Amino acid sequence: MTPDPEQAGTGTTEPQSDSDWLRLDPRMLAVTPLRQLLGFLPVIAVVLVVGVNQDLGGRVYGLAAAVGAVVILGVLRWVTTRYRITDERITQRSGLLVRKARSVPRDRIRSVDLTAGPVHRFFGLAVVKIGTGQHAEGIESRELTLDAVSAVEADRLRQRLLDRPGTQRRERADGPDGANGTDGGNGTDGADGTGTTGGAVAPVPAGAELGALNWSWLRFAPLTASSLVAVGAVAGAFGQFVGDLGVDPSRIAEVGDVGEQLSTTPLWLGVFLLALVVLAVAALGAVVIFVASWWGFRLVREPGGVLRIRHGLLTSRSVSLEERRLRGAEVAEPLLMRIGRGARLTAVATGLGGHRGHGRGALLPPAPRSDAHRVAGRALAEDPSPTGAALRRHPVAALRRRVVRAVLPVLAAAAALELVSAKLVPQVPAWAGWAVLGLLPVTVLLAVDAYRNLGHSLTERYLVTRHGTGERRTVALKRSGVIGWTVSQSLFQRWARLVTLTATTAAGSGAYHVFDVRTAEALALAEQAMPGLLEPFLHPHGTDTAAAQPTIAG
């Protein structure tokens, strides 16, 4: 499936002179060592402060040697790394002892993402990551990273590499003068001499803005569970750090005082205060994380069919998503967010990387649900948004299944506890089993909610399906993006005469489910969404075997 593998610049294309090969930005000579040294900073500090068996001079010399090595490695990396862009492909060579060549055919390029961490930004640089969106392993890499080029060059590369041949030609025809005017220093195309970099030098287009950060969305930050995890991580790291320093927190006077006071207050008050503090820290941390990652967020539709997402306070990110890779959108509402009427919006697109496309392709920060649907509609160029379509409710048998799943485990746990307390372990109080039954209202409520959230629908171009209670997900999947169907039925589903219909697709998580629908409904839905695909495998209408099969009335 892959075309001729990269011939290290010797074969295939017309002879290219050495000057076609470009180096990374010279500022990387400073950035590479600096970043590595920053990463080693704790180690350096430790060596300087608590180094053993050596006099101070020895430590300093050792450090100097290490720094020198890092600098030399950085220089070597810069000297040996080169990249070249021809009409057909972009190639990067690197390595001194082990020479590596990575090559990506230009017509396979599906994404060009720019990232700039604090150090890169200080020096005006950006990392360019070129993706092909291919899942299959091949001779040619799926990804190529230029770390790093100047921010200006990065943006130029982004536009040039994402430009489809069609649009490039049109823009050349439109403005050859403009193309020649800014051609300097970028003549790597080498196709016909004049105006070859047409797409690259088109003036930065003022694209249509589909969404921008609204600071009132900050209220959703504390409602995101992931930030709570992050706060936990920070606290853990801090604890580790304090431990590493060999400081016993209780020996610090102030902390000791607080500890003293806590030990004299009632337990419930202590727990309450602690919970309050944890919640406050979590909320604050969530807000900080929200601001750091979503600062300056903008979603723009650029000419040529590219959606561009930019955000980030310290590390700025720019993700470009070709619209032809877009297969739909997903509105996800984790329970807390749903209570606050908030939602996340992600793109369902091919080549977003990762085995399961989750976590990437965010089209919006956590935002009000209405905004999520509105932006989804704009991104998909649909009005109204298919994610907000009216959904068909699923059969009541689906509710029964969910209630059973909510009740049986609780009953089993309660019975087990009763048995244990009565027969085996007398220490378990007799009321423990009954206490577990107290969970029933909660689980049943969740089951009912899960059922109410089930739904599916078909619009002119989209298959829409929704499910979930802990996180309610509404997916609108382009019907033309469906690449197969799976009908599955567990034993219990067979008893309930339900099936799960799964649309497989090249985008996002690869499979989107319509849970617990009647067989005929599932098949009709699939057949309607992709007419003709399922039809040869259906029993003919008014089937002659109908008598042998149990039929459902109503």
Next chain:
Amino acid sequence: MSHPFASEGTAGDMAKTVRHGGGVQPPDQPTEQLRLRPPRHRVSPRAVTWWTTQAILLAVTTLIVPVVGLIVWPGARPWLVAVTLALAVLAVAYVLVMPRWRFRVHRWETTDDAVYTSAGWINQEWRVAPMSRIQTVDAERGPLQQLFGLATVTVTTASAAGALRLEGLDHPLAIDLVDQLTKTTQATPGDAT
């Protein structure tokens, strides 16, 4: 038992009720049946032997632990005997039932336009992949399958959600099928996404 699809509603009914941007409303008159028919071809009968061998291996490895326990830990015998016996009954049932049940369910079919498979036993699954979306077709055979002259044909699409697997085909047939599918998919236009 093998194909329990039976319910109300038809594609024709649904077609009339699609609205622009709106939802699909339930068809008012439940009339005709809409069911999947089983794929045309069964897998090789030797697959039953293959599945049985697998099941025996699994059953034996599962039973090793409690049996060893019985030998080295006499104190636990009263209840461990019951556990072992229960496990043994389950294992025998599994060895006897699973392969035959699978053989009734596992089927496959290819047309000019699509590959259609059914698989499973307690939980069952019907899969359809259009030719235009198929990326790779492979035949593979583990040691047991080689022993029984069987092969598994794997048909992958661009979806990350798993491939269609045609398990327990007659080996020469599997090779032919791979050839035929490869030719058909190459002749079918499209980039499979």
